[in-house]
Amino acid sequence: MKKVLSGMRPTGKLHLGHYFGVLKNWLELQEKHDCKFFIADWHALTNKYKETDELKENIRQMIIDWLSCGIDPEKATLFIQSGVKEHAELALLFSMITPKSWLELNPSYKDLKFNLYYQYLRDFLAGKQVKINQTPPPESFDEALEKATGKQKNKIFEEYLREAFHRAFYNKKGIDFKWLKEVLIKLGLQKKIVEEAVKNLEEGDVGKDIDTLGFLAYPVLQAADILIYKAEAVPVGEDQLPHIELTREIARRFNNLYDQIFPEPEAMLTEESKLPGIDGRKMSKSYNNAIYLSDDTETVNKKVMEMKTDPQRVRKTDPGNPEVCIVFEYHQLFTDRQTISDIDTKCRKAEIGCVECKKILAENINRFLDPIRERRKEIEKDLPKYEKVFQDGTEKARAIASDTMMEVRKAMKLWEF
Ligand code: SF4
Incomplete structure (x- = not known):
């Protein structure tokens, strides 16, 4: 049995992606x-400091979502x-011993910046009626670039757009906006639109919220x-591994400087949910x-x-390809093996229509959600009782955190009050 710690930011009600990715x-x-x-409020x-109006309600929704899914206060300590x-006190003391460069070089900081910028660029182009094709392109980015004529079509494969931005962003000298502009125009986007998008990226407010x-x-x-809880293991996705490494480094540095107080936690690698949203993009x-x-x-x-x-399947009589179908991806999680195999065969022979296939899926998702909905109703009837569960959990966590802080203050020879 290991001491495990994990948290979730309360950014709104939880969806199936959260369930299969975390819960x-x-x-x-x-x-x-x-x-x-x-609940990591x-x-x-850290990036939603302007939007605090909904924070309390989001925490409430998170309490309901966790408990209705079966996260059990008898088995785990649940807290806010x-x-x-004490988390803040320890973070302050850690900030004294953490070199700034460890944070600036942190790849997830850069990745988040990349995602914010890229999302802006993509949305800006889409808003200007640029057609962004999401199907995989026929050739590699380099081949496409070599053949590109710059003839203005105002269409681009999402993969090329991402790759172009990726190369411009992860440049040793900082974001290479000049190169990005040239490439996007060469790939067929209107010069005026590209120039406006890049100018906004260079001079606008994108990314300021995380600065x-x-x-x-x-x-x-x-x-x-x-x-603070001397956790030994932390379940994380691959993208969070650098953070755990940083935690280990901070623990090592503290232990070397003062006293051997902290264990070096290990990452428990968990697979990220691959479940896409209903439009095929990441569920969000x-x-x-x-x-x-x-959802009801x-x-x-x-x-x-x-x-x-x-x-490619326009009519019911067209044979389909389940491998490129989102509905089929969902069936993998909600439908039994035999039915999946039947759908696979029948879809390829045009013996089942998409409406029928979707009806089966909707029924199965609802069957999966029904017990969660039932528990949700119970919890909503007496919410203060369940909020109290988190208050009790917070008290329990605080007692442990407080003991650790006594050790920390002693090791650092701080003033005792
Ligand atoms: S029948 Fe089902 S698997 Fe086949 S294309 Fe339609 S929805 Fe997708």
Whole structure:
């Protein structure tokens, strides 16, 4: 049995992507380990510090979502980060011993910046009626670039757009906007639109929200979250590995400087949910393409009917290809093996229509969500009782955090009050 710690930012109600990416894993972990799961409300402020109106409600929704999915306060300690002020104290002390370069070189900081900029560029072009094709391109980026004539079509494969921006962004000398402009024009986008987009990127407000000390230093807060409970293992996706490494480095540095207090936690690598949104892009609230754990039957039916299918299958009599169909991807998680195999065969022979196929899926998603909905109703009837569960968990966490801080203050020879 290991001491495991994991948290989630309260940014809104949870969807199926959260369930299969995080909660499902937590349900297994709480059976085998000493788990602490926390609502990372301070972390939500690192890039959403302007949007605090909904924070309390988001925390409430998170409490309901976790408990209705079966996260169990009898098996794990559930708490709210900002209720344990010791996290902030330890983060402050860690910030004294953390070299700035460790944070600036942190790849996830750069990646987040990349995503923000890229998303802006993509949305800007889409807003200017540039057709961004999401199907895989016929040739590699380099081949396409070699053949490109610059003839203005105002169409581009998403993959080329991403690759072009990737090369411009991860440049040793900083973002190479000049090169990006030339390449996008060469690939067929209108010069005027490209110039406007790049100018906005260079001079506009994109990325400003993460240009704060809080954002840069959030891995230090994360290290404090983990080490204050002397957690031995942290379930993370691959993209979070650098953060765990940083936590280990901070623990090492503290132990060397003062006293051997902190264990070096290991990363428990978890697979990221591959479940796409109903339009095929990453499932996300901002794309408006998510199926929420709180959606009712009708909403789920409607969303499933809107799902993208094999784009080549126009009529029911056309044979389909389940391998490129989102509905089929969902079946893998919600439908039994035999039915999946039948759909696979029948789709390829045009013996099943997409509407019928979607009806089966909607029914199965609803069957999966029904018990969660039932528990949600129960919890909503007496929410204060369930909020109290988190308050009790926060007290429990605070007692442990407080003991660690006594050790830390003593090791650092700080003033004792
Ligand atoms: S029948 Fe099902 S798997 Fe085949 S294309 Fe239609 S929705 Fe997709």
